[in-house]
Structure formats: structure tokens, C-alpha cells
Amino acid sequence: MANVMEAHDLAKRFGDLVAVDGVGFSIAPGETYGLLGPNGAGKTTTISIIAGLLEADAGKVEVGGETISPSAIGPKRRMGLVPQDLAIYPDLTARENLHFFGRLYGMDNNEVKERSNRVLEMIGLTDRADDLTKEYSGGMKRRLNIGIGLLHGPELLILDEPTVGVDPQSRNAILEAVEALSGEGMAVLYTTHYMEEAERLCDRVGIIDQGRIKAEGTRRELVNLVGQKDRVTIAAAGGQLQEAARRLSGLEGVEEAGADDQGITLLVVEAGRLLPVILSELSQNGISVSGVTIEEPDLEAVFLHLTGKALRDV
Amino acid sequence: MRNFLLITAKDLRLRIRDKSFFIIGLLAPLALAFIFNTVFGSAFSDVAEPQLGIVDTESVDSAQVLANIAQQVGASWQELGSKSEAETAIEEGELHAVFVVPDDFDSGLATGRIGTIGVISGIDAGITGDIAAGIARGYAHSLRQTQVSIASAIAAGGDPATVVPAALASSGQSLVSLGEIEAEIRQLDLNTQTVAGMAMFFLLFTAQAGFLSLLEERNGGTLDRMLSTPTRPASILGAKAAVSVVLGIVSLVVLIIAGILLMDAKWGDPLGVALLVVVGVLAAVGIAAVTSGFAKTAEQAGNIQGIVGTVLGLLGGAFFPIGQDGGILARLTALTPHYWFNRGLSDLASGGGVGAALPAAGWLFVIAAVTALVAAFVIRKQVSR
Numbered sequence: 205m206a207n208v209m210e211a212h213d214l215a216k217r218f219g220d221l222v223a224v225d226g227v228g229f230s231i232a233p234g235e236t237y238g239l240l241g242p243n244g245a246g247k248t249t250t251i252s253i254i255a256g257l258l259e260a261d262a263g264k265v266e267v268g269g270e271t272i273s274p275s276a277i278g279p280k281r282r283m284g285l286v287p288q289d290l291a292i293y294p295d296l297t298a299r300e301n302l303h304f305f306g307r308l309y310g311m312d313n314n315e316v317k318e319r320s321n322r323v324l325e326m327i328g329l330t331d332r333a334d335d336l337t338k339e340y341s342g343g344m345k346r347r348l349n350i351g352i353g354l355l356h357g358p359e360l361l362i363l364d365e366p367t368v369g370v371d372p373q374s375r376n377a378i379l380e381a382v383e384a385l386s387g388e389g390m391a392v393l394y395t396t397h398y399m400e401e402a403e404r405l406c407d408r409v410g411i412i413d414q415g416r417i418k419a420e421g422t423r424r425e426l427v428n429l430v431g432q433k434d435r436v437t438i439a440a441a442g443g444q445l446q447e448a449a450r451r452l453s454g455l456e457g458v459e460e461a462g463a464d465d466q467g468i469t470l471l472v473v474e475a476g477r478l479l480p481v482i483l484s485e486l487s488q489n490g491i492s493v494s495g496v497t498i499e500e501p502d503l504e505a506v507f508l509h510l511t512g513k514a515l516r517d518v
Numbered sequence: 519m520r521n522f523l524l525i526t527a528k529d530l531r532l533r534i535r536d537k538s539f540f541i542i543g544l545l546a547p548l549a550l551a552f553i554f555n556t557v558f559g560s561a562f563s564d565v566a567e568p569q570l571g572i573v574d575t576e577s578v579d580s581a582q583v584l585a586n587i588a589q590q591v592g593a594s595w596q597e598l599g600s601k602s603e604a605e606t607a608i609e610e611g612e613l614h615a616v617f618v619v620p621d622d623f624d625s626g627l628a629t630g631r632i633g634t635i636g637v638i639s640g641i642d643a644g645i646t647g648d649i650a651a652g653i654a655r656g657y658a659h660s661l662r663q664t665q666v667s668i669a670s671a672i673a674a675g676g677d678p679a680t681v682v683p684a685a686l687a688s689s690g691q692s693l694v695s696l697g698e699i700e701a702e703i704r705q706l707d708l709n710t711q712t713v714a715g716m717a718m719f720f721l722l723f724t725a726q727a728g729f730l731s732l733l734e735e736r737n738g739g740t741l742d743r744m745l746s747t748p749t750r751p752a753s754i755l756g757a758k759a760a761v762s763v764v765l766g767i768v769s770l771v772v773l774i775i776a777g778i779l780l781m782d783a784k785w786g787d788p789l790g791v792a793l794l795v796v797v798g799v800l801a802a803v804g805i806a807a808v809t810s811g812f813a814k815t816a817e818q819a820g821n822i823q824g825i826v827g828t829v830l831g832l833l834g835g836a837f838f839p840i841g842q843d844g845g846i847l848a849r850l851t852a853l854t855p856h857y858w859f860n861r862g863l864s865d866l867a868s869g870g871g872v873g874a875a876l877p878a879a880g881w882l883f884v885i886a887a888v889t890a891l892v893a894a895f896v897i898r899k900q901v902s903r
């Protein structure tokens with residue numbers, strides 16, 4: 205299936221500052237692509253170019269096969285933008301906000317009303333739909349901010365750090381909404397500097413720093429790229445644990461193995477694939493397993509490896 | 519066009535909902551006009567019927583011209599036997615001001631000499647003293663103009679024997695054309711001038727409403743959101759200007775009607791007033807667009823507009839007449855929309871139809887066109903990143 209969005213070699217400078225430097229990636233229908241990077245990495249500039257708010261110095265973006273630019277009207281109908289700032293009118297109600305932006309996207313009155321009701325239900329604001337949004341809590345405003353972006357049913361939804369400053373409950377609601385939209389076939393471009401969100405939501409992640417995409421792929425691909433291994437901790441009793449560990453270290457994909465009185469600890473490539481083999485080996489050696497914990501390397505570690513700095517430090 | 523209308527409608531709804539339009543566009547100018555009228559009303563109360571006089575003089579032509587002008591401005595007129603009699607009448611409050619025309623004033627004109635017309639007024643004469651002085655100055659100014667044209671004709675080789683009588687004949691019995699003097703003293707009554715001045719002063723702030731919202735939206739993120747929709751930047755800018763125009767027109771129309779109902783203001787020909795309102799608003803919107811184009815935030819734009827609006831208001835005579843005696847102030851005054859708006863209204867108030875307002879309307883349109891041209895360059899950056 206053709207990609208919903210393709211960005212090629214995007215570049216943007218602000219004076220001497222290189223904000224975006226050769227960024228390129230694509231997003232397929234139903235795919236959630238995450239741009240993971242610290243503040244100032246170039247995420248918002250990249251998104252601004254893709255959303256047609258900013259002219260790139262070089263490169264091009266195609267949405268639905270049409271090239272986008274600040275003056276392009278057609279491809280903007282295919283996109284919905286959820287800016288990092290709360291882009292809503294405080295002196296309008298939620299319904300009025302939705303109605304205004306829906307009409308700007310070319311929807312007629314009836315269509316806007318119908319879609320607004322669905323979106324209000326989806327973001328949990330039906331009961332407060334006719335209250336002025338200045339009376340809303342921060343989380344409610346965030347949800348409306350997202351609702352406006354997806355009102356017209358875009359092929360590509362762009363979310364720029366939508367959970368910044370959001371309480372845990374609203375944050376979870378937002379993440380669930382994004383998962384649901386992706387499940388319905390909407391392509392999602394999601395920027396964040398929260399590693400947990402990227403891991404939870406994104407099918408593929410681009411690690412961006414200093415305006416460049418340092419690496420891109422699924423979480424597994426990124427982890428493999430930097431040589432990170434899964435840690436498998438097996439709580440076990442009986443038999444010769446040291447001997448079992450030695451045997452396990454001979455299996456393909458097991459990098460390290462050690463044992464103590466509590467059990468065995470292994471460093472492996474793709475724990476999920478190897479685990480049945482490991483458990484079978486232990487069983488054959490008369491070792492009774494009482495618990496297994498798998499710790500997969502996270503994107504934080506990948507980011508640290510690629511950039512030399514931790515996400516939370518920058 | 520559709521999105522232009524949607525944005526315009528949304529902005530108008532917001533401005534009405536947040537009540538800023540009512541405060542700046544309607545309440546403040548009306549309140550200030552009331553305050554001005556109340557505070558200065560007593561000082562100006564004699565304007566409705568100035569009581570003027572003249573000391574008996576042998577310069578009967580000039581005395582007649584001054585009497586005619588006094589009649590034109592609705593003043594009562596009295597002849598007094600001597601200067602001391604005049605001073606007594608003023609001290610006792612019977613008269614506001616008295617003209618003293620030397621006996622040889624008229625005869626001196628024929629020889630190319632202009633004498634001095636004196637004006638005696640009481641310390642508490644208020645604006646009536648100024649009116650009397652203005653009449654005398656206007657008369658003297660017209661005499662000088664006639665004198666210069668005669669001198670020019672003679673210098674160009676004309677025969678004084680024929681040039682002077684011709685000039686006298688062309689200017690009527692006296693040496694002065696009465697029409698020229700009327701033009702010098704043409705003005706609005708106090709109430710109308712106060713309301714008009716306040717209306718134009720606050721119009722510059724009302725006219726900024728659309729552009730302030732543009733800056734607020736730019737900093738608040740909703741502008742980006744609008745730009746991410748299939749909406750052309752020109753539609754957004756156009757909508758912001760339209761909001762300013764609509765609010766400006768509503769503000770002026772309401773104030774004009776309120777002025778009639780509450781302060782007995784007299785505006786003149788409705789069509790002419792409507793023309794001045796439209797071009798006056800366009801000029802104000804043009805100025806607001808330029809000042810907003812240089813600002814980074816709505817607050818900064820408001821501050822810049824506050825300075826520009828106050829300076830233009832002062833120069834343009836929104837609070838009190840200024841720069842009427844020629845010179846650089848008069849030239850600067852003519853650069854303000856306030857001046858031309860008042861000038862147009864004055865022309866209408868003197869009984870002219872819509873045609874009488876055309877010169878002032880033309881200059882207001884020039885101000886609107888020039889500022890719009892400048893704004894087209896400076897404000898575009900507000901809808902781009």
C-alpha cells in the first residue's frame with residue numbers, strides 16, 4: 205500500500221542554526237511513526253514543514269502523493285495537526301471550536317455536527333460540550349486539542365508532544381485514543397521526548413537529535429542496531445544451577461549466563477524467541493522454574509548509545 | 519472566500535463575547551465625551567450664544583464685515599460708543615468680547631497698509647474670546663491675501679490705477695470676500711466636536727481589534743492550526759482587517775447616533791457622514807495594520823498603537839483644536855485622520871451636502887491607501903513562520 209506521507213531530505217536553517225538536516229522518512233496507512241528526541245532536536249521544525257506551516261530550505265514532503273508547502277491547499281485536507289500548544293479558543297465552547305475548524309476543512313454544517321458528536325464522545329467531553337473551554341481543566345483542553353485535529357477524519361494525524369503537562373489519567377486517555385485511531389487505519393506521526401510513549405505507541409521510531417535522524421526502525425531493530433540484549437532472570441531451584449547456566453551459554457543467541465542461589469541470569473538476543481528453548485533445557489536438567497522476568501532494552505538505552513546523552517538529561 | 523467569512527464571523531463573535539469591543543469601541547468614547555462635555559461644558563456654555571460687540575468706528579466697511587461674521591456664528595451684536603464703555607460691558611459680564619477697529623483702518627487699506635484690529639475679552643470669556651480673536655485673524659488674513667494679489671499684479675506690470683479698483687470690485691464692497699472668512703471660522707459645535715474627537719480617537723484602538731487577535735492567535739497557536747487547514751494566509755489577513763472595519767463602523771455609527779440622542783450633536787448630511795465614517799474607518803484600519811505589523815505580541819502592538827493613537831489624536835485635535843495658525847503643527851495636523859474626519863464633518867455641518875465632504879473623504883482615502891500599501895508589506899510576516 206502506498207505511503208500516506210513521504211519526507212525526503214528535509215533541511216531548514218534559522219540563521220546559523222541548522223534546525224533540520226537531511227531528515228527523511230515515510231509513514232504507511234495505519235502506522236504510527238514516532239519522532240523521539242530531546243527538546244530542540246528538530247522535531248517541531250520537522251513537523252511544521254510536514255504540516256505545511258514552514259517552507260523547507262531543501263527537500264520535499266508528499267502527502268497522499270501531493271507535494272506540500274505553506275501555500276498548498278489540497279494536501280492539507282488530508283492532514284490533521286495537533287500542535288504542542290493548546291490551539292483552541294477559550295471563549296468558544298468545545299462544540300464551537302470543533303465546528304469552526306471543521307468548517308475550515310470544508311465540511312458542511314450537518315457533517316460537522318455529526319462528526320463533532322462522535323469526536324466529543326471519543327474524547328469524553330460530551331457532557332461539557334457547550335461550556336466555554338476556558339472553564340476546562342488542562343486535561344480536558346488537551347483532549348479537545350486532539351479532537352479538533354482528528355475531526356475531519358484525516359489520513360495523517362500529526363501530534364506534536366500532545367501529552368506535555370498532562371495529568372496521568374488524561375495522558376493515558378490520549379494514548380488510548382491514538383492507539384484506537386491507528387487501529388482504524390489512520391497514519392499517525394507522533395513526536396515526543398517521552399521514551400515510554402514512543403515504545404507504547406509507535407510501530408517505528410526515528411531517533412532525532414541536532415536536526416538529524418540518527419537511526420530509524422522498529423524498537424527491536426533499533427535495539428539490535430546498537431547491540432543491546434534482553435536480560436532474562438529465571439527464578440529456579442533444584443539441580444545444578446551453575447551447570448545449567450554453563451549449558452545455556454552454549455545456545456545460539458545467548459551472550460552471557462550466570463547463576464546464584466536464587467536462579468539464573470542470561471543476556472540474550474530476542475528473549476521471546478529463545479525462552480521456550482531455555483525453559484526446555486532447564487527442565488531436562490531437573491531444574492524447577494518458579495518465575496521468569498524479561499527486561500528488554502529500552503529506547504532510552506538506544507538514545508544514549510546513539511547520541512551519548514540521556515533523553516531526560518537534555 | 520468561505521474561510522474568510524468563517525474566520526470573520528468567528529472573530530466578531532469572540533470580540534463581542536469578550537466585551538472588549540463594547541468597552542473600547544463604545545463605552546470609553548461615550549464616557550470620555552460626557553466627561554469632557556461636563557468638565558469643559560461650563561467654560562464652553564457661552565459658545566451657544568456668544569455676545570460680541572464693536573466700538574464705534576469710522577471704518578464702517580470692516581465693522582459691517584465683522585458684524586456679518588458675528589451673525590453667521592450666531593452671536594448677538596452690540597455697538598458701543600467707546601473703548602472704556604466696552605471694557606465696562608465686559609467687566610460686568612454683558613459682553614464676552616468686543617472688537618476695536620481703528621478709525622483709519624479702511625482708509626489705510628487703499629494705501630496698502632493694514633492696521634490692527636483689537637479684541638477685548640474678559641478673563642473668563644472662555645472659548646468666546648478665542649472665537650472673537652479667530653474672526654479678527656481670519657479677516658486680517660483675507661485682507662493680506664487680497665493685498666498680496668494686488669501687489670503681485672502691480673509687480674507684474676499692472677497699472678495700480680486699474681488693478682486696485684478691479685481687486686476691490688472682485689471682492690465686493692469691502693476689500694474682503696466674506697466667503698473666505700466663513701471658511702476660516704467654519705467649525706462644529708462643541709458637543710459634536712467632542713463626540714467626533716473621542717469617536718475618532720478611540721476608533722484607532724477599535725480598528726486594531728482584528729490585528730491584535732491575529733497576534734494573539736500567532737502566539738497562542740490557533741494561527742498555526744488555521745494555517746494547517748486548507749486556508750490561504752490572505753484569507754486570514756483579510757478576515758482580520760474585515761473584523762476591524764466592521765467593528766470600527768459599528769463603533770462610529772453607534773457613537774454618532776448616541777451623540778444625537780444624548781448630547782444633541784449635529785452631524786449634517788447623512789450620506790456625507792456615512793462617507794466620512796467609511797473612509798475614516800479605512801484610514802484607522804490602515805494605521806492599525808501598520809503598527810501591528812511591527813509588533814511581536816498583542817501587548818506590544820497595543821502599546822505601539824497607544825502611542826501612535828495618542829500622538830495622532832493630539833495632533834489631529836481629538837481633544838482640543840491645535841495647529842490652526844499655520845506652521846509645522848498645521849502641516850502635521852493635516853497628516854492625521856482625525857483632522858480630516860473633523861474637517862469633513864465641519865464642512866457638512868455648515869450645510870454642505872455629500873459633495874462638501876468629498877475633499878476630506880479624499881484625504882482620508884489617501885491615508886487609508888498609503889497605510890494599506892505599507893501594511894501589505896509589514897503585516898504579511900505575521901501569517902508566516
